[in-house]
Amino acid sequence: MTSLEKQFDQAMFEVYRRAKEEAHYNATIFLQMLTDNGGLRTAKTLINASKPSDGYTALYMRKRLDLTVEAVVVEDSRWHGLFTERELSRARHRLREYQYQPRVQSKSNEGRADA
Numbered sequence: 001m002t003s004l005e006k007q008f009d010q011a012m013f014e015v016y017r018r019a020k021e022e023a024h025y026n027a028t029i030f031l032q033m034l035t036d037n038g039g040l041r042t043a044k045t046l047i048n049a050s051k052p053s054d055g056y057t058a059l060y061m062r063k064r065l066d067l068t069v070e071a072v073v074v075e076d077s078r079w080h081g082l083f084t085e086r087e088l089s090r091a092r093h094r095l096r097e098y099q100y101q102p103r104v105q106s107k108s109n110e111g112r113a114d115a
C-alpha cells in the first residue's frame with residue numbers, strides 16, 4: 001500500500017467517525033467494508049455500484065452528502081490519482097443527481113471552495 005493509499009484509508013475511517021458523530025449515523029456496514037477491504041477498495045466498490053448505498057441514502061436524508069465517499073473523493077484532489085476518470089465522473093454524477101454541489105479542494109488550497 002502506498003503512502004497516499006494509507007492516507008486515503010485514514011480519510012475513510014475519519015468520514016465514518018464524522019458521520020457517526022455529526023450526523024448520528026452509525027455506518028456499521030461501511031465500517032465492516034473498511035476493516036475487511038481497506039478504504040480504496042471500499043470506495044471503488046461504492047462508487048461503481050449501480051445504485052447508491054443505503055448509507056448514501058441515509059446521509060442524504062440527513063442532508064449530509066458531504067460525508068459520503070463520493071464527496072470525499074471528488075472534493076479533495078489528492079485522491080483523484082487513485083481513481084479512474086470514469087470513477088470520478090460516476091461520483092460527481094451521483095452527487096449532482098442528489099443536488100449536491102461538490103467543493104473541490106487540493107492539498108495546496110485547503111479551505112478554499114472552488115465550484
